[in-house]
Amino acid sequence: xxxxxxxxxxxxxxxxxxxxxxxxxxxxxxxxxxxxxxxxxxxxxxxxxxxxxxxxxxxxxxxxxxxxxxxxxxxxxxxxxxxxxxxxxxxxxxxxxxxxxxxxxxxxxxxxxxxxxxxxxxxxxxxxxxxxxxxxxxxxxxxxxxxxxxxxxxxxxxxxxxxxxxxxxxxxxxxxxxxxxxxxxxxxxxxxxxxxxxxxxxxxxxxxxxxxxxxxxxxxxxxxxxxxxxxxxxxxxxxxxxxxxxx
Amino acid sequence: xxxxxxxxxxxxxxxxxxxxxxxxxxxxxxxxxxxxxxxxxxxxxxxxxxxxxxxxxxxxxxxxxxxxxxxxxxxxxxxxxxxxxxxxxxxxxxxxxxxxxxxxxxxxxxxxxxxxxxxxxxxxxxxxxxxxxxxxxxxxxxxxxxxxxxxxxxxxxxxxxxxxxxxxxxxxxxxxxxxxxxxxxxxxxxxxxxxxxxxxxxxxxxxxxxxxxxxxxxxxxxxxxxxxxxxxxxxxxxxxxxxxxxx
Numbered sequence: 001x002x003x004x005x006x007x008x009x010x011x012x013x014x015x016x017x018x019x020x021x022x023x024x025x026x027x028x029x030x031x032x033x034x035x036x037x038x039x040x041x042x043x044x045x046x047x048x049x050x051x052x053x054x055x056x057x058x059x060x061x062x063x064x065x066x067x068x069x070x071x072x073x074x075x076x077x078x079x080x081x082x083x084x085x086x087x088x089x090x091x092x093x094x095x096x097x098x099x100x101x102x103x104x105x106x107x108x109x110x111x112x113x114x115x116x117x118x119x120x121x122x123x124x125x126x127x128x129x130x131x132x133x134x135x136x137x138x139x140x141x142x143x144x145x146x147x148x149x150x151x152x153x154x155x156x157x158x159x160x161x162x163x164x165x166x167x168x169x170x171x172x173x174x175x176x177x178x179x180x181x182x183x184x185x186x187x188x189x190x191x192x193x194x195x196x197x198x199x200x201x202x203x204x205x206x207x208x209x210x211x212x213x214x215x216x217x218x219x220x221x222x223x224x225x226x227x228x229x230x231x232x233x234x235x236x237x238x239x240x241x242x243x244x245x246x247x
Numbered sequence: 248x249x250x251x252x253x254x255x256x257x258x259x260x261x262x263x264x265x266x267x268x269x270x271x272x273x274x275x276x277x278x279x280x281x282x283x284x285x286x287x288x289x290x291x292x293x294x295x296x297x298x299x300x301x302x303x304x305x306x307x308x309x310x311x312x313x314x315x316x317x318x319x320x321x322x323x324x325x326x327x328x329x330x331x332x333x334x335x336x337x338x339x340x341x342x343x344x345x346x347x348x349x350x351x352x353x354x355x356x357x358x359x360x361x362x363x364x365x366x367x368x369x370x371x372x373x374x375x376x377x378x379x380x381x382x383x384x385x386x387x388x389x390x391x392x393x394x395x396x397x398x399x400x401x402x403x404x405x406x407x408x409x410x411x412x413x414x415x416x417x418x419x420x421x422x423x424x425x426x427x428x429x430x431x432x433x434x435x436x437x438x439x440x441x442x443x444x445x446x447x448x449x450x451x452x453x454x455x456x457x458x459x460x461x462x463x464x465x466x467x468x469x470x471x472x473x474x475x476x477x478x479x480x481x482x483x484x485x486x487x488x489x490x491x492x493x494x
Contacts, residue, residue: 025397030387055390089420089472096408097415137404138413140277143302150272150400157384157401161343166385168344173336225336 006102006159007033007113008152009071009078011127014040014119020051020059021149022116027055029156034062035071035113068115068127076110077102080123080131081151083144088125091133098135099158114155119148177227184229189216191233195240253349253406254280254360255399256318256325258374261287261366267298267306268396269363274302276403281309282318282360315362315374323357324349327370327378328398330391335372338380345382346405361402366395424474431476436463438480442487 008026013019013036023034036043043064052059065071072078079098093101102112114135117123128134137146137154146154171179193202193212202208224232255273260266260283270281283290290311299306312318319325326345340348349359361382364370375381384393384401393401418426440449440459449455471479 021394024394027390028386028393028397030389053392053394085419087421089418089424089475091470092417092419094413094415101416133416134419136413138411139275139404139407142277143274145300146275147268147271147300150275150397153397153400154404157386157404160386164385166341166383168341169348169380170339171336172332172339172381174334177336223338228336 004106005031005033006106007035007071007075007111008156009035009037009068009113009115010039010118010148011037011068011071011115011123012040012118013148016041016045016047017051018119018148019045020048020053020055021147022152023048023052023055023058023062025149025153026156027052027058028153029160031156031159032058032061033113034058036062036064037068037071038066039064040118068130072113072115072130074111075113077105077112078131079112079114079133079135080128081114081116081135081137081155082122082128083136083139083146084122086125086128086134088128090128090131092136093133095135095137095155095158096161098133098155099162102159103162116148116151171223173225174227177225180224180226180229184226185220185224188229188233188236189219192236195236199240251353252278252280253353254282254318254322254358255403256282256284256315256360256362257286257365257395258284258315258318258362258370259287259365260395263288263292263294264298265366265395266292267295267300267302268394269399270295270299270302270305270309272396272400273403274299274305275400276407278403278406279305279308280360281305283309283311284315284318285313286311287365315377319360319362319377321358322360324352324359325378326359326361326380326382327375328361328363328382328384328402329369329375330383330386330393331369333372333375333381335375337375337378339383340380342382342384342402342405343408345380345402346409349406350409363395363398418470420472421474424472427471427473427476431473432466432471435476435480435483436466439483442483446487 008022008031010019010022019036019039026032026034043062044059049059079093105112115123115127115131117127135155137151139146192215196202202211255269255278257266257269266283266286273279273281286292290309291306296306326340352359362370362374362378364374382402384398386393439462443449449458
């Protein structure tokens with residue numbers, strides 16, 4: 001199995017449930033190289049399987065090691081996740097910068113990994129010292145404690161984002177329609193303004209241009225589809241032409 | 248309480264535990280406006296309190312509503328979180344773009360919120376139709392199911408990031424030291440090269456400049472502190488001067 005993602009290394013994880021949730025978060029982000037260092041409750045784990053919610057591809061390939069040194073031996077660049085400042089001189093990355101750096105290293109043929117410490121305790125100083133740099137997630141300074149799977153998720157998410165080209169904002173519509181053309185919108189405006197003129201709604205000549213512009217702006221902002229233009233013209237016609245059936 | 252963050256609206260959440268984990272994820276990101284629409288197991292919830300791991304400020308201010316309409320009534324802009332494409336014409340935001348947009352709206356005096364559907368089911372079409380736009384987290388297309396707290400975390404994290412100025416990479420060091428000056432590094436290099444010259448290590452004249460450059464490059468990359476320069480000069484001296492005590 002070739003894998004171009006980074007390795008997630010959980011050092012002495014305690015609950016199988018948390019390992020499973022990490023696997024789930026990893027697979028959400030397309031990451032499947034999971035390594036465990038001395039999992040307290042052994043491996044494989046039924047509770048991990050249950051909480052992974054179907055991320056079996058991660059659990060089926062999980063490797064178990066006795067020491068952190070063994071778990072990182074084949075890697076070139078390793079980050080240690082920790083929120084606490086340590087009395088060490090070390091580069092500290094945000095998840096976003098780490099993801100960018102790891103993507104570049106991977107493209108250059110390096111293998112990378114991120115260490116996550118055990119629940120509540122975090123990593124030992126020795127594990128931090130074993131790492132090239134530190135990963136710290138910027139969070140509310142009054143409340144920084146993340147659970148294990150959430151720390152894995154945020155790192156995985158930033159890694160996924162680096163290769164994702166989803167537009168920040170996109171108007172999606174059913175496949176059988178398309179954005180309205182300017183001509184269709186302009187015919188709709190003329191239809192509406194004609195019906196309004198005919199009823200004296202736009203009767204003050206000096207106010208008419210402003211009112212027309214305001215109504216058009218409102219409808220331009222709606223980013224209407226061709227189908228919606230037809231529906232809206234049906235609404236104008238219904239209001240202008242048909243009698244109330246309850247009157 | 249003035250609150251400049253967005254409202255997190257959980258529609259018909261089922262497990263108190265999940266509500267608590269959402270509260271924890273929110274407070275990690277400095278967000279505390281939590282609203283529940285018809286929580287299945289009632290409110291307040293002991294299991295929510297337990298799983299919030301200390302995010303009490305969120306739970307103490309949680310509001311409960313009967314309908315989604317009631318929960319969003321005071322807001323100006325609402326996003327509906329959904330992974331599934333719907334047969335609707337709707338703008339779709341990524342969390343990053345949504346966070347940026349909501350920050351701008353908040354700065355302009357608007358109040359914003361994000362709807363999250365119940366576990367496994369998601370939001371109803373009516374709740375999506377009630378919203379201004381859709382929020383979709385780009386994830387591994389083969390495995391997009393996020394649990395509730397993780398969806399809340401990713402949106403909150405992007406919101407937090409918008410106002411966070413943590414440098415992507417920063418060299419941190421103990422407070423009693425500082426980065427070495429170029430002069431300190433150059434004196435260290437001269438010290439090392441003098442000791443090596445004296446031992447014939449750099450004896451081939453045409454190779455000496457390259458070797459010196461390579462050794463200097465290696466040590467430049469280490470971004471040494473003033474303290475580390477002194478330590479390294481101590482190492483050179485120890486190796487060059489002191490006899491082995493076990494010999």
